[in-house]
Amino acid sequence: MKNSSSMWQLFCRAKAVQFLASLKLAVVLILSFALAMAWGTIEESTHNATYAQWKIYLSPAFIALEILLCLNILFAALVRFPFKKRLIGFYIIHLGLLTLFAGAAATAIWGIDGNLRLVPEKPSNAVVINEPTFYLYFYNKPNRPPIEFIEPLPRKHKEFNQKNTPFVEALDYDVFLERFLPFSKAKASWVPLEQAEQSSRVLNISLKNQNFGENITLSSFDLKGMKKQLGPLTTLLLPKMNSSCFLKAVQNPTARYVFQSGHTCLELPEITEKGLVKNSWEFSKEKNNHFDRISVKAKDASPTLDFFPNLSVFPSQNAAQIDLNANQNLVDLQSIRGKPHLIFFRDDQLVFGKSEWQSQELVVNAEQNLPWMGLSATVTQIIDNKKQKLDWFESLPSPQGEQTHFSALVRIQNRYNPKDTQSLWIDDTQVHHITTAKGTRLELMVGNKLHLLPFEFSLDQFKMATNPGTQDPASYESFVTTNTLGKKESAHIYMNNPLKKGGFTFYQASYFQTDDGQFGSVLSVNKDPGRVTKYIGSLLIVLGSAIHFTIIPKLKKKRAMPQNMGNATKTAA
Amino acid sequence: MKKIVSLFFITLLLLTQNVIANINCPSELGKTAIQAGGRIKPLSVHAKEALKFLTGKTSYQDLDATQTYCQFSLQFLLDEKSRFELPLRIDNIKTKAFLGLPEDEHSASPHFLITRLNDIEDYQKVLESRNEDEGLQTDLKKVAQRTKLYFEIINGQNWKLPILLNAGHHTEQDSAVQNADSSENLQTRWITIREMQTLFGNTMKDSDQIIKAVLVANEKYTEQKGNQHLLEYQYDKSRFFQWAILIGILSLGITFVSKKLTNIPLVISLIALFSLQISGIVYRVLISGRAPVTNMYETVMWVGFGGLFFALLLALFRKEKLFLIAGLIMNTLCLFMMNFANNMLDPSIQPLVPVLRDNFWLSTHVTMITISYAALGLSWVLANYAMIKSLVGKSDKQDTKRLQTFCYDAIKIGVVLLAGGIILGGVWADYSWGRFWGWDPKETWSLIALMTYMAILHGRYAGWINTERFIPLVALAFLTIIMAWFGVNYILATGLHSYGFSNGGAIFITSVVATQLLILGLFWAKTMKKQKA
Incomplete structure (x- = not known):
């Protein structure tokens, strides 16, 4: 007994222990902790929350600081043993703090915190977690599922040469990740099109009035490049067509027109039955994924054109494809009317209009005045038959600026023939498809980590109630159905009323409106194995402080008030 | 040319002054119920808020807000010639430049603004899509809102009065309204005076008939549904917090001169001060039905009251009037902010944003955090009191030591409450956002x-901080509370706690920090001088 107590004294007197237990270390650590947090909030307001989290709160240095603080709390309590009655509050506070930190560590290591985005009629079980991840799929043999490699990525800019493909005999290629940029923007350069590709056009347009100036680039590669928004003004680059016919169509809200690239423009008859023949045209109509699909064929056996007349004035196979999964399709005649539009056609025409429309010839570097906010438009450059190559560079996010993306530079190398190597940038906006010289198909992407739930959610309805007589939201509510292996259950999730299921908790976090006007809901998904521990820690802290500041002073009054709690160590010794 | 134009406007103004008040609006209209901004209010309060938003003032010419609102709401009855207009406020220089108005003009005609409304809204959307100049965006939005509100008012579409319907007559709209607020009864239907005039077209041709109908409708409504809205009328008319400033300053003076805490004039003035503030707070709680801590105005009110409350407790416990002086100084500071900083603190009562709709957590977490600010604020006032006293050379060592103990007393209360408040916040966040701690700026700064x-x-x-260092450090530490309380909202302006955010506080924070640093600097210089000597 005596032996063990002198061992304890030896331990307490050890220099390292004295240092770790010292009040001065505590003051330094607490102040550093406070300063680091203040820095974090400044990073958040100049960049964004994710950036601040990754740079400060989740950084190794900050975690090391937290561990040191824990050690300090632990040792400060240890050296004040054996037990003294007047320190009871102090013991409880320190135990509570350690418990709280332990709970927080459990949450950080084993917890899940992500978002589930739900759109009506699209069930999902994929929880998006804000951790960068590299995805790689090898389609090695036709008709076989791909070989997949999924790797976590660091939360900061990193240069490395990491092979992401273990040696599998069937694979001829190695994929190296060379650089990862968690916050980056793309810079485009122009390279000539390869022969097999379709012809293309890119327009650089300068829009300005006395209050502002803006440069816009429109390109014909995809739907995204063909449409740019400047506040309420929509700018479009559309295929070659008869613009006077287009004018007729937008000015006449009841008639429906069909356009073909080139100069075909014909008023669409009301088709009620399959295979209507009118003049030299054959029409047929079918329902396709909620949209009317109209096929038009000239009698002289030219190729069939497919239209989705409510969505677009263009045939779907031509230049810009109609993507039924896209949030918004290119031109919706219904939405065009009444909103300012600046439309460029491939046959060198530009049309501007809101309620009235006017057509002009497109001339490079000639200023055109638009009848909207005193705006003038100048086409500064036309780039034909070149495609954009994106190079990514590091760019920190800012609350004002455009969104940043994950990007990574990868190298795909033939194991047996080093000459067969290609390097490319991948990013989080799309899946990149690569076919190697030997015909192996690869899919690559950098993106957020996905956690797949063992059950599926579908959104039946998102409801936003407003305060009476106003448009201000009063509550957000999601009516969902969960599907666990065919077993369906309904649930109602709203603010301060989460759903608990399968160890996860689902909260109403946010909502969004898709471009076709539907409301989608964002649920925050949480699994927190440290919850109970944290609650116990919190209780201990509150209890301890109450004891420390109320009961102890009464005890102290009876004795002489010690000036310096640091002396307690010496007394113990 | 300019001169002629302005002469023309001046004559026009003179003319309109004579024409106004051509409708007889009795003052009892102020007590009638109106549905506005998602709540049921007395007309007087809505009129005041609307007029303040439109012009920046709460009266117009020699009319009070209710009369002005009534005059303008019934304009649609008059023929074109006898109508008059209310110039609408424009603050931002860039907005003026965009509209082509001279810089020294502080208002514009609504009939001019309506012609530019599309431009204003389009320009704001362009700025929004370019993430540019948020200050100008906010002002453009406000100008557009003012213009729309003005025309809503003069077309008789803003004044919504209650009509009682038989329970069988609901439409879908009614049930939507009912869902949104359960206190709303199905039988009440709110219609605008314009709708009412259309419904009863023949019998309501002039303003007197309409006003009479409004009064009758209100009488029926209060018979059935009670007159809860009159609480807000009384609250508005009583001006508790304006009176409290006077009594606060008076109490402070009495405390300074009186030697004992039981001095009768002091006790009376303190009772008056407490009653005024408690009445104000109780009225707000009864009107809104929730804890009085849902926006900056209310937290300042609550912290000011809490500071005085703690000060009185400590003063009685320690038998020491210094606490009371500090408490009264803090209370008066808060009252000044409430009465004179309305650009920063909005005194109107508004419906809660969805995330705060939980009375239990609102009453515990937010109340606890703000009450901890009160205790810590008390230590701050005491520390500054000590420093200023030593600066003017009226303090000895004994005195400073006493003040240090008092600061320590206040800090002990404050720290326990702050820790408890942060933890409760964590529990609420866990319950409603799904995480205990998320490094949100508001929570991070409270932890800092x-x-x-x-x-x-x-x-x-540890013995590092002796009496001489303790006092300036306590004063300095309160700047972190200022940051957590105001700075996150007015300077950092990001994060999940964005429901409390508003404009115009940056200057306030800068001046508080600058004053504090000045006092600290002077105190430090004096201490250094003393040490050298």
Whole structure:
């Protein structure tokens, strides 16, 4: 007994222990902790929350600081043993703090915190977690599922040469990740099109009035490049067509027109039955994924054109494809009317209009005045038959600026023939498809980590109630159905009323409106194995402080008030 | 040319002054119920808020807000010639430049603004899509809102009065309204005076008939549904917090001269001060049905009251009037902010944003956090009192030591409450956002403040911080509370706690910090001088 107590004294007197237990270390650590947090909030307001989290709160240095603080709390309590009655509050506070930190560590290591985005009629079980991840799929043999490699990525800019493909005999290629940029923007350069590709056009347009100036680039590669928004003004680059016919169509809200690239423009008859023949045209109509699909064929056996007349004035196979999964399709005649539009056609025409429309010839570097906010438009450059190559560079996010993306530079190398190597940038906006010289198909992407739930959610309805007589939201509510292996259950999730299921908790976090006007809901998904521990820690802290500041002073009054709690160590010794 | 134009406007103004008040609006209209901004209010309060938003003032010419609102709401009855217009406020220089108005013009005609409304809204959307100039965006939005509100008012579409319907007559709209607010009864239907005039077209041709109908409708409504809205009318008319400033300053004076805490004039003035503020707070709680801590105005009110409350407790416990002086100074500071900083603190009562709709957590977490600010604020006032006293050379060592103990007393209360409040916040966040702690700026800054006080307390135990250092450090530490309380909303302006955010506080924070640093600097210089000597 005596032996063990002198061992304890030896331990307490050890220099390292004295240092770790010292009040001065505590003051330094607490102040550093406070300063680091203040820095974090400044990073958040100049960049964004994710950036601040990754740079400060989740950084190794900050975690090391937290561990040191824990050690300090632990040792400060240890050296004040054996037990003294007047320190009871102090013991409880320190135990509570350690418990709280332990709970927080459990949450950080084993917890899940992500978002589930739900759109009506699209069930999902994929929880998006804000951790960068590299995805790689090898389609090695036709008709076989791909070989997949999924790797976590660091939360900061990193240069490395990491092979992401273990040696599998069937694979001829190695994929190296060379650089990862968690916050980056793309810079485009122009390279000539390869022969097999379709012809293309890119327009650089300068829009300005006395209050502002803006440069816009429109390109014909995809739907995204063909449409740019400047506040309420929509700018479009559309295929070659008869613009006077287009004018007729937008000015006449009841008639429906069909356009073909080139100069075909014909008023669409009301088709009620399959295979209507009118003049030299054959029409047929079918329902396709909620949209009317109209096929038009000239009698002289030219190729069939497919239209989705409510969505677009263009045939779907031509230049810009109609993507039924896209949030918004290119031109919706219904939405065009009444909103300012600046439309460029491939046959060198530009049309501007809101309620009235006017057509002009497109001339490079000639200023055109638009009848909207005193705006003038100048086409500064036309780039034909070149495609954009994106190079990514590091760019920190800012609350004002455009969104940043994950990007990574990868190298795909033939194991047996080093000459067969290609390097490319991948990013989080799309899946990149690569076919190697030997015909192996690869899919690559950098993106957020996905956690797949063992059950599926579908959104039946998102409801936003407003305060009476106003448009201000009063509550957000999601009516969902969960599907666990065919077993369906309904649930109602709203603010301060989460759903608990399968160890996860689902909260109403946010909502969004898709471009076709539907409301989608964002649920925050949480699994927190440290919850109970944290609650116990919190209780201990509150209890301890109450004891420390109320009961102890009464005890102290009876004795002489010690000036310096640091002396307690010496007394113990 | 300019001169002629302005002459023309001046004559026009003179003319309109004569024409106004051509409708007889009785003052009892102020007590009638109106549905506005998602709530049921007395007309007087809505009129005041609307007029303040439109013009920046609460009266117009020699009319009070209710009369002005009534005059303008019934304009649609008059023929074109006898109508008059209310110039609408424009603050931002860039907005003026965009509209082509001279810089020294502080208002514009609504009939001019309506012609530019599309441009204003389009320009704001362009700025929004380019993430540019948020200040101008906010002002453009406000100008557009003012213009729309003005025309809503003069077309008789803003004044919504209650009509009682038989229970069988609901439409879908009614049930939507009912869902949104359960206190709303199905039988009440709110219609605008314009709708009412259309419904009863023949019998309501002039303003007197309409006003009479409004009064009758209101009488029926209060018979059936009670007159809860009159509480807000009384609250508005009583001006509790304006009277409290006077009594506060008076109490402060009495405390300074009186030697005992039981001095009769002091007791009376304190009772008056407490009653005024408690009445104000109780009225707000009864009107809104929730804890009085849902926006900056209410937290300042609550912290000011809490500071005085703690000060009185400590003063009685320690038998020491210094606490009371500090408490009264803090209370008066808060009252000044409530009455004179309306650009920063909005005194109107508004419906809660969805995330706060939980009375239990609102009453515990937010109340606890703000009450901890009150206790810590008390230590701050005491510390500054000590420093200023030593600067003007009226303090000895004994005195400073006493004040230090008092600061310590206040900090002990404040730190426990702050820690408890942060933890409760964590529990609420866990319950409604799904995480205990998420490094949101508001929660992070409250933790920074707690850490700062913890560092001071531990430094004091370690013997690093003696009396001379303790006092300036306590004053300095409160700047972290200012940051957590105001700075996150007005300077950092990001994060999940964005429901409390508003404009115009940056200047306030800068001046508080600058004053504090000045006092600290002077105190430090004096201490250094003393040490050298």
